[in-house]
Amino acid sequence: MDFCLKQVQSDCEELLSRFQRSESVRFENFSEIWREMKFFQIFYGTTKRQKRMFARLILDKAYSFFLPPFSFQIRVGALYLLYSLYGCQTASPQEQIRVPLKDWEDIKRFEKDAVDAQHLDVVYILRQLMAQKAFYFTAMPTLLSYNKKRKLQKSLQCVGFMEPSSRPQELVSTELLEELAHIHGLYGKMKGSVFPSTEQSASSVQLIRKDLVLELRRTVVDFYQWQCKKESDEDEDDGGEGTSLQQECSKRADLLASIKSKAFGQASETCRSRRHRHVELNVSSNEVGSSGFPSAQRLSLKARTKRDVRISGDMRKEAETRTQINRLTSLDFPVTKNIQKTQKEVSSEDDDA
Amino acid sequence: MAASRRPSDPSTNIPDYEYQDVNTKAFHIGSFRTEWLNRLKPSDYSFQVEDEDAFDAKFAQELGVNAETMMELKSVCNVESLRCDDAKVDPEVVPPDSTLQTLVQRKEKQDLKASKKFFKNRHELYADELERLTIGKNPELVDDMVPEGELILTINVFYPDVIEKFNFIRPHAALLMMGSHTLAELRDAICCVSDLQVCGEFSNNPDAAPSFLSKDHFKSAFFYFEGVFYNDMRFPECVDISRTTIEWAESHNFPPFSQAKMEDTRFVDLKVKVGFPYLYCHQGDCEHLIIITDIRLAHRSDCLDKKLYPLLTHKHRFTTQKCSVCHVFIGRWFTTGDRLAPSDPCLFCDKCFRMLHYDAQGNKLGEFQAFPFVDRGAFN
Ligand SMILES: [Zn+2]
Ligand SMILES: [Zn+2]
Numbered sequence: 001m002d003f004c005l006k007q008v009q010s011d012c013e014e015l016l017s018r019f020q021r022s023e024s025v026r027f028e029n030f031s032e033i034w035r036e037m038k039f040f041q042i043f044y045g046t047t048k049r050q051k052r053m054f055a056r057l058i059l060d061k062a063y064s065f066f067l068p069p070f071s072f073q074i075r076v077g078a079l080y081l082l083y084s085l086y087g088c089q090t091a092s093p094q095e096q097i098r099v100p101l102k103d104w105e106d107i108k109r110f111e112k113d114a115v116d117a118q119h120l121d122v123v124y125i126l127r128q129l130m131a132q133k134a135f136y137f138t139a140m141p142t143l144l145s146y147n148k149k150r151k152l153q154k155s156l157q158c159v160g161f162m163e164p165s166s167r168p169q170e171l172v173s174t175e176l177l178e179e180l181a182h183i184h185g186l187y188g189k190m191k192g193s194v195f196p197s198t199e200q201s202a203s204s205v206q207l208i209r210k211d212l213v214l215e216l217r218r219t220v221v222d223f224y225q226w227q228c229k230k231e232s233d234e235d236e237d238d239g240g241e242g243t244s245l246q247q248e249c250s251k252r253a254d255l256l257a258s259i260k261s262k263a264f265g266q267a268s269e270t271c272r273s274r275r276h277r278h279v280e281l282n283v284s285s286n287e288v289g290s291s292g293f294p295s296a297q298r299l300s301l302k303a304r305t306k307r308d309v310r311i312s313g314d315m316r317k318e319a320e321t322r323t324q325i326n327r328l329t330s331l332d333f334p335v336t337k338n339i340q341k342t343q344k345e346v347s348s349e350d351d352d353a
Numbered sequence: 354m355a356a357s358r359r360p361s362d363p364s365t366n367i368p369d370y371e372y373q374d375v376n377t378k379a380f381h382i383g384s385f386r387t388e389w390l391n392r393l394k395p396s397d398y399s400f401q402v403e404d405e406d407a408f409d410a411k412f413a414q415e416l417g418v419n420a421e422t423m424m425e426l427k428s429v430c431n432v433e434s435l436r437c438d439d440a441k442v443d444p445e446v447v448p449p450d451s452t453l454q455t456l457v458q459r460k461e462k463q464d465l466k467a468s469k470k471f472f473k474n475r476h477e478l479y480a481d482e483l484e485r486l487t488i489g490k491n492p493e494l495v496d497d498m499v500p501e502g503e504l505i506l507t508i509n510v511f512y513p514d515v516i517e518k519f520n521f522i523r524p525h526a527a528l529l530m531m532g533s534h535t536l537a538e539l540r541d542a543i544c545c546v547s548d549l550q551v552c553g554e555f556s557n558n559p560d561a562a563p564s565f566l567s568k569d570h571f572k573s574a575f576f577y578f579e580g581v582f583y584n585d586m587r588f589p590e591c592v593d594i595s596r597t598t599i600e601w602a603e604s605h606n607f608p609p610f611s612q613a614k615m616e617d618t619r620f621v622d623l624k625v626k627v628g629f630p631y632l633y634c635h636q637g638d639c640e641h642l643i644i645i646t647d648i649r650l651a652h653r654s655d656c657l658d659k660k661l662y663p664l665l666t667h668k669h670r671f672t673t674q675k676c677s678v679c680h681v682f683i684g685r686w687f688t689t690g691d692r693l694a695p696s697d698p699c700l701f702c703d704k705c706f707r708m709l710h711y712d713a714q715g716n717k718l719g720e721f722q723a724f725p726f727v728d729r730g731a732f733n
Binding site: 003004007008011028031034035037039040041043044045046083084087088090093094096098100101102108115120121123125127128131132133136137139140142143144145146 | 436630
């Protein structure tokens with residue numbers, strides 16, 4: 001039955017990417033696409049035993065999109081896909097959706113997010129599947145028979161289904177900033193207490209930027225805005241929306257909190273859909289080439305760094321000159337560089353995947 | 354926050370991969386079950402399906418939804434709306450004009466198949482048979498019902514290592530067992546020809562052969578899982594055949610192995626890796642690989658009659674070796690040094706063997722040696 005795995009994967013991806021382009025998490029939109037593609041026919045023409053085997057295969061495939069790192073919207077799409085496949089399968093009795101124990105927490109968190117955002121259709125469908133006993137509560141997502149399977153190449157489409165990186169935002173949370181400010185204050189005081197007179201201490205010991213915390217925060221905000229802008233720039237067609245997007249970004253008072261919930265916002269959904277279109281362009285150009293990576297990703301490390309690394313404001317000059325070894329030990333190490341580094345690591349990880 | 358999302362505490366019994374898509378790390382099966390049950394409501398793994406009205410009422414109440422919205426939600430999410438087919442299309446036929454890649458491929462395959470003469474594989478036929486017998490079967494007595502929240506394990510048993518050609522191609526048999534089963538029950542469910550082997554030369558008294566079945570004489574056996582040998586000690590004549598290996602390992606500075614009794618060990622007591630090959634050894638040196646391919650909570654669509662477990666869901670069917678005289682019946686005897694035989698050794702069915710080698714009074718004719726033969730296909 002494995003012979004059709006590639007075809008099944010590409011059909012699922014096509015459905016999910018159409019759903020992604022709808023920029024919606026509504027089941028209505030999903031079922032429209034499903035009907036348009038006549039996806040229910042995917043079970044047609046399978047013979048007796050194949051019915052069960054094929055249902056098993058496609059449910060397993062669809063389930064793989066239901067987990068992080070895929071974006072909330074794709075996961076919703078995957079849930080709808082599971083629900084629809086489960087309901088339309090021709091096997092009798094029905095094949096169940098396999099849920100491994102290690103994924104359960106992710107699913108509960110997904111449910112909670114959907115409840116919090118009042119996505120009634122998402123919650124309804126998830127609970128319907130539970131009530132219909134559509135799940136096998138398993139140890140692992142597939143049966144393991146010590147067979148080395150051929151590795152299915154991770155499709156480029158999948159990359160477009162993932163959340164844009166938000167590591168810096170996650171790392172530099174409000175709590176962290178508060179804690180940092182607190183420690184920074186204590187540290188300053190401690191250093192000051194070593195000296196008898198206050199004016200002497202101020203100049204000689206305060207080697208670290210005074211506004212460390214503020215600057216860290218500013219840099220992350222800056223990074224996020226740049227990220228939004230970069231994504232919107234990548235698609236020239238909707239330049240107009242891009243500006244509204246930036247306004248959207250700056251409007252948010254508590255940026256860091258909003259990033260967490262961005263999956264529900266229209267803003268990030270447009271971000272992602274553009275991202276996806278960008279990737280799709282690469283797919284068509286890639287079909288000619290023999291390697292699994294599109295030409296755009298075969299840029300040199302330097303070019304990729306230039307493209308992906310965000311350098312904020314007056315730090316640009318500083319960062320563009322090569323980092324000297326002695327700089328690494330200097331006390332006044334620019335915070336920005338750390339963040340850039342994180343981002344660089346993340347983007348290079350993406351490339352490797 | 355993202356980093357701390359999935360604590361990789363090795364002491365947990367939440368199964369995870371040791372090698373991606375191949376096998377898991379070792380975990381305790383009983384604790385794995387407990388972890389699931391702690392996370393689920395009894396209704397989640399119940400064999401009963403919740404009443405639809407009750408579901409709607411609960412949903413509306415929990416999410417603060419009014420009756421009108423509920424109606425709308427139900428109509429939008431209706432599965433029927435997903436099958437918008439014109440009645441002309443037959444679900445048994447591959448739609449010819451689909452844009453889905455899966456169907457394009459299926460159509461091609463089917464056309465190709467139609468152009469050739471096609472026989473259904475015997476394995477497939479037999480699998481159909483097994484499946485039909487077991488699916489969704491309910492017991493006559495309530496006491497025989499598989500309890501809700503019970504574990505179902507899928508166990509693959511492979512050929513003994515000596516038939517190297519068949520190893521790892523197909524499991525010899527696949528069994529479903531419950532978490533409460535003991536390893537001794539697994540042992541009894543494994544059919545192997547070497548248990549039916551009869552040792553000895555019986556040309557002078559062929560009628561005596563059946564009473565020398567190996568399984569009645571050599572009852573010792575063990576399973577090996579994660580550093581522990583589980584010996585069969587149910588009968589007085591059983592000996593601990595793992596002793597030799599354990600002592601050898603000790604004398605060669607290997608990590609220590611321990612022993613337990615298979616009849617006292619239930620699956621829920623075991624610590625195993627799912628997908629990892631373990632060992633079953635019987636008749637001294639007949640070794641089978643055992644792989645637990647799946648562990649999950651029992652589902653309402655499972656066979657719910659306890660008495661039908663261990664449940665065979667797959668069995669490899671061998672081609673059998675036929676009698677060299679009649680070419681009809683499966684061989685039961687082989688002879689050597691036999692002047693009456695066309696080859697040495699030579700295989701005979703019981704009837705041909707006796708007709709050729711004995712007179713009407715049962716007297717042996719000529720010189721030859723005869724050994725009982727058990728075909729691998731004897732369990733087909
Ligand atoms: Zn054996
Ligand atoms: Zn014969």
